[in-house]
Amino acid sequence: MRPDPTVNGTATLPPARRGLADVVVELGFADAAQVRAASEAARTEHRPLAQVLLAQSAVTEDQLARALAERFGCEYLDLIAAGVDMGAAALLTPAAARRYGALPVGYVDDGVLLLAVVDPASTVAIDEIAMITGLASRVVVVAPAALERQIAALETVNSRVQEAFDEALAEHEEGDELEGLQDLDSPADPPVVKLVNSIIAQAVERGSSDIHFDPEGHEMAVNYRIDGVLVPASRVPRRMVAAVVSRVKIMTNLDIAERRLPQDGRVSLAIDDRVIDLRVVTLPTVDGEAVVMRVLDKSRGPMTLDALGLPATERARLMSAITEPNGAVLVTGPTGSGKTTTLYAALGLLHDGQRSIVTIEDPVEYGIRGVKQIQTNARVGLTFDTGLRSIMRGDPDTVMVGEVRDRETAQMAIEAALTGHLVLTTLHTRDAAGAVTRLTEMGIEPFLVASAVTCVLAQRLVRTLCTDCKHPVRLPPAALRGLGYQGHDDVDAFEGAGCSACVGTGYRGRIGIYEVMPMTDEIRRLTVERQPSEVIGRTAELEGMRRMRDDGLAKVRTGITSVAEVLRVIGAG
Helix, strand or coil: CCCCCCECCECCCCCCCCCHHHHHHHCCCCCHHHHHHHHHHHHHHCCCHHHHHHHCCCCCHHHHHHHHHHHCCCEECCHHHHCCCHHHHCCCCHHHHHHHCEEEEEEEECCEEEEEECCCCCHHHHHHHHHHHCCEEEEEECCHHHHHHHHHHHHHHHHHHHHHHHHHHHCCCCCHHHHHHHHHCCCCCHHHHHHHHHHHHHHHHCCCCEEEEEEECCEEEEEEEECCEEEEEEEECHHHHHHHHHHHHHHCCCCCCCCCCCEEEEEEEEECCEEEEEEEEEEEECCEEEEEEEEEECCCCCCCHHHCCCCHHHHHHHHHHHCCCCEEEEEECCCCCCHHHHHHHHHHHHCCCCCCEEEEECCCCCCCCCCEEEECEHHHCECHHHHHHHHCCCCCCEEEECCCCCHHHHHHHHHHHHCCCEEEEEECCCCHHHHHHHHHHCCCCHHHHHHHEEEEEEEEEEEEECCCCEEEEEECHHHHHHHCCCCCCCEEEEEECCCCCCCCCCEEEEEEEEEEEECCHHHHHHHHCCCCHHHHHHHHHHCCCCCHHHHHHHHHHCCCCCHHHHHHHHCCC
16 A cells, blocks of 8 residues: 555655656656666756656656656546545645645545645645645645646636626625625635635536535535536535635625525626526525525527437427427426426427517526516516416417416416417426326316327436447346346447546436327327326327337437436336
């Protein structure tokens, strides 16, 4: 086992047991003749051997870092794959990180930093960082270019986010909140500002949909939701927790003195020509205040139907429903399953300038030119049902309702569909058949549901395998039983190994898996008879509906996703 280079708040390293030349040869990075020539040049030119090896292209920067790590008994770290904990990185300014050739990138445990260095022999720099941070350090070696890229990225995104916040705050009138922010922004406490900016900037760069600030004891964990899965991102030290929460509250115009009640706010930022909308909610938990930020990148724009991953048959069925002049098209699934994205894709197809389209949403995620979009506001009484009632007096052709949450909204949506309007909306149900029974359970008469609903689409989002590291595998039949596979032969599929491009997860991006149930005469009859969703679902299958698990299995066979991922989102069954 390698010695742990950490002692009493400062970093100490074991003496080098071998010369760098010997290590480079032993690791196979260069042959003995190359190293001898480089060693002779280093003596003649009075230059470090490491510099000469790089200048002569005998080794790469990455190989040199690995050799130095081996020589000093440290570990080598791939910064791209490992990532950086913003809570740790905030302890050192970018200028200081460049001066020392080192950057805190995480925590080994409470009170011990994981310190990435270019030269593990720089004990003076390592000890000074320990004095600045007040924490012991465990040293890992990184390539110089990787360290510089990371420092530059942190520096750039920090300044961009700070500029965006400054511009957003300049639009507000000066008041107590602004004065409070200026206090936090003072030189006395710059790490708080830098830390929050870095967390938000990194979340945007990594394509996170949500940022979770979760209190854990006296510290705070920061997690990103990336491709639907929470990923650890940072830890906020105890002494900065209260200031971080206050900073977030001030940026979003919340009451920093109120810690007993939930609050919600928002702020819009323009970063590198990208419009970022942050929706913030604070939650008073027993461990302290938790904060969740929803990150909406409005500059991306809505997706098209072609990009959703709908199989040809399912896409044709959905197209047939949304091109009807009237009726209700329901998109179902749990929170975060991409329902709104599908509705926006449908709107994009319908938005031809020849029909009046009105939406009521919470929140309005994307702006569409030429579409009248309404944001709900419960504080003034603008809810889905009241807004929908007003919309119907505004001569619409197509109406999109962000979500049917209650009987009143359901009744209005069904009535709108029955009176000659095309209504697109969402429900929270497990499958397509469950949407029909959910409406009747809400109190809508079955004959109205049967008459108004034309199509139900159920969906989930699965992560797609990383194209850089996925590799072929053969899966036994038992591994596929949960997806309904009834065969007895092994199946060719793919799995992700994990690489720097996907940050070691094996996945990058997401795609939908679907089932589309048209309201046929038989399903309408079962709806009127109040048959359970299981009966309706089986009938739909007999009439040709392909279940989500079948779509998932097809995407496994074609190497788009994995069995484990499909089972994660739909469960075994």
